[in-house]
Amino acid sequence: MMPSLGLKAPAPFDLPAGLRETTPTCQRAAIHHVAGQAEWAALDWPGLVEALMALGRTDIPLARLTEGHVDALRVMAEAGATPDPDALYGVWASRSGGTGLSGKPVRGGWHLTGRLLFASGAGVLDRALVTVWPEEDCHLLLDVAVSGWSFDTSAWRTRAMEHSRSHRIELDAVVSARQIGANNFYLTRSSFFPGGVGVAAVWTGGAARVLDLLAQSTEVPAAVSDPRRVRLGRARTDLASAVALVRQTAAALRASHVGGAPGSAGEGQAAEHQEPLRTLATLCRAGVGAAVRRILDDVRALAGPAGLAFDEDLNRAVDDVALYVAQQSQDGDAVYVGGSA
Incomplete structure (x- = not known):
């Protein structure tokens, strides 16, 4: 998957309407559908984060499930293990x-x-x-x-x-x-901390989906006043910042030859080799997490009570992303980054 031009998030995957149902059968079919659109285990870091941002922009809970499947495939590839064919x-x-x-x-x-x-x-x-x-x-x-x-x-x-x-x-x-x-093996892989960059890419795509749904909502006032322009401008700037941070971090990981793809060295990394990767990944997650939270704050204000109460897709997306990004420990990451060289 080629990167989008500029600082825009990549377009969502094509997901037929019938695969947006939330029964286990439909969810299995949806994961297979999107997982089949990329050679996930073979992607380099820039290709991986592009695909994960697109996935987050497609559907947030589905992205969470598919990201876990992708992560498992890449971990097994790093270990030289073969997954069970067709298994999720x-x-x-x-x-x-x-x-x-x-x-x-x-x-x-x-x-x-x-x-x-x-x-x-x-x-x-x-x-x-x-x-x-x-x-x-x-x-x-x-x-x-x-x-x-x-x-x-x-x-x-x-x-x-x-x-x-x-x-x-x-x-x-x-x-x-x-x-x-x-x-x-699992906690000492070279890609253990960088794996969090993939999750940050999904958060970024999720924020893009929230802004997409805000633009499509019939419950949100169409008139654009100066205060609304301020919030829209901030939200779009924060999204561009998150996209840029994810892409730049992925480029740095590729240049560092970090594991996570077939044939990469991934076991037994010494602590001194893990720390630079941890710092890089933590900076990315902290920066993306902060940007996504600001986007959600602005979207809530822009949607107002009508958009949050009457537009189910928008309301769910806001709540989904807010809980998903809550896994990033703001204070813990700040303490770590503040103490790192």
């Missing part, structure tokens, strides 16, 4: 709030116990890459079939990103699994 993947590696999985090998597979939060695509995906901690200082990445797992839909209490199906899973079971990469 996710990466379930969150340890938010002290959660996560512990496990040990047993006859017949792995005995996994623990709680997974933010298991996006639960009930839709076929397989997931999950991090398992047999010991406190050792983690493994396992490729596991998850289509038969039970999950708790009652824990998600907001309408925002509900179509990402990011449910909670309690696990105490023996499962068949294969290990991806060596011990401690």
Whole structure:
């Protein structure tokens, strides 16, 4: 996919209306549809962020699910592993709030116990890459079939990103699994921190979708006053800034030969080699996150109560992006960047 000219976000993917339904069957078909429009595992960083921005501009929860599938494919390629053909993947590696999985090998597979939060695509995906901690200082990445797992839909209490199906899973079971990469591979890959740049690209595309929906809304006043021009001008400038930051970071990652594509070196990166990549990725995520939040503030003011109350697509998109970008720790990133050389 070629970059758009200038500082505009790339156009959305073509997504037939029938694939915008939110049933598991339609979501599976939609992920397959958009995933089939690029050779995701083979894309270099500039190509990847262009495709992910386009994906975010297409549909935000769908972008969340497809980005997880793409991330899994690229992680496996980096490890020299081959995914199951035609399977939809996710990466379930969150340890938010002290959660996560512990496990040990047993006859017949792995005995996994623990709680997974933010298991996006639960009930839709076929397989997931999950991090398992047999010991406190050792983690493994396992490729596991998850289509038969039970999950708790009652824990998600907001309408925002509900179509990402990011449910909670309690696990105490023996499962068949294969290990991806060596011990401690997942967190020490050269592309671990840069992977967050891909998520920032989706946030950027999501912000572009919000502005698209604002322009299309019949509930938002058409008259453009000076105060409205100010907010529109700020929002468009912030979007251009986010697009530029994502693209520039991707170019720097390509020049650094960072892993994440077939044949790249990705295991066992020493801390001194990880820190520059962490700084680069954190600066990108922090800058994009701040720009996207400002865009949402201006869009809420421009939409007014009518646009937010009566335009469901716009309202959902605003809420979806707001929750999605909330995963970026503003204070934590600021502390890290402030202390980095």
